[in-house]
Amino acid sequence: MLMKKLKSTKGQISMEVGILIAAAVAVAAVAGYFYLTNVKNVSGDVGTTATGIIDEFSEAADNASKTNSTP
Secondary structure, eight states: OHHHHHBOTTOOBOHHHHHHHHHHHHHHHHHHHHHHHHHHHHHHHHHHHHHHHHHHHHHHHHHHHHHHHOO
């Protein structure tokens, strides 16, 4: 009975299945868009954080070398 609903006697996919597939494609497109947007934002945040950490470590190393070099 379910297969009879999904297919007509001519083998065509019914409108309900077509709408379901179109909805799944639309949801996947929206989810993909938000995924890529978040990846782009996170990559910028990671770059900023990494630069800040490198600057902090460089400053700490400079301070340590200055205090160790004076007798």
